[in-house]
Amino acid sequence: MASPHQKQTMKDRILQTADRLFYLKGIRAIGVDTISAEIGISKRTLYNHFPSKDALIAAYLERRFVQPKPSDKSPVEQILGTFDALERRFGAKDFRGCPFVNAVAELGGEDKSVKKVAIAFKESRRLWFRDRLLELGVADPEGLATQLQLLVDGSIAQDLVRDDPAMARAAKQAARVLLENAGVKVSSPDGAKA
Amino acid sequence: MASPHQKQTMKDRILQTADRLFYLKGIRAIGVDTISAEIGISKRTLYNHFPSKDALIAAYLERRFVQPKPSDKSPVEQILGTFDALERRFGAKDFRGCPFVNAVAELGGEDKSVKKVAIAFKESRRLWFRDRLLELGVADPEGLATQLQLLVDGSIAQDLVRDDPAMARAAKQAARVLLENAGVKVSSPDGAKA
DNA sequence: TTTTAGTTACACAGACCTGTTTACCTTGGC
């Protein structure tokens, strides 16, 4: 059925464009007309691939739910590297906060499926921290993972408002303190490695 | 149903209702018809008091821009008390995140005036922390204030998604560590850490 | 009383939204 040799299917093109517009401008702000016009296809074609805008929104969020790629670095480097990656993304012109938090803020508590996937995403990120903290053998990996995730989400919210990548550095500095306090040995706090 | 003692002006009633609906359901999700119908006034009356919905949105955000009331407690108690207050608000049914962050997420980077007031609000909160840290004589009050604000915004974002007041306790615990690391003497945790 | 300011009810304009319908292309496989 599927055509594996095609570079990009129509569904992919629709999803990719919807992703960009939903994320940059807001889900409610973008209509299906805008998406189809941007791709240069008819609205009918879009509806042939997605039964409704809600289905497109769901696919958009699913597409955003990606796992961090495996790394062979040390757990501490991976944890602190998270904030370096954040700083890089904050500097990009097309960064506009966490798509899951934004979707919940925009669509409200009404839409339960959106909230569900947002919760799942946040929890998966917290577990990623926890797994690395387990490897480090800290006393309370669950609690510390939550605290690190707070720093991540806090810096994202702050950058969304202020457009200031330094928020990621502040978060990294706080993370270092929390790690050291938990008995983890952290390399010198110079920021050259960003 | 008009109140017996009507000390409240029409403008106040409009603002109050707009505030509740904008905050709970989202700014884009609420139309002026809904607001006027909820109050029981005509749409014309609403437009007699606010020239446009944008003006109403601006007034809504201005109204939300309140300063914390002065306290005679110690700086440390004030700082940590922030997170207790957060936990209380997280528990309330009508809490739905930070209205400024939500507005920026919803209205996008397009609306510059919204972003401007959001930046001003976040900065005022950061300065509130800084002033108390100055009183405590910590080495880097600016940086530490930013880090505490990250914990505040992180816990708000996490609670918006997860509806979990424990996020405020996790933030408080992290704040304690950051304060102690800065040489501030912090009393022992009142509640057992989860 | 007359005036005046504020309100109501309601229709309306013009725009945009989601989603459907109709009819007419293209194109590749047989």
Added chain:
DNA sequence: GCCAAGGTAAACAGGTCTGTGTAACTAAAA
């Protein structure tokens, strides 16, 4: 050649939104 799949364009239905226009109604001040 033939056919089916899937594309296009455009109108359309039915709804929402912001904002205006108009005529009638109150209530209090002058």
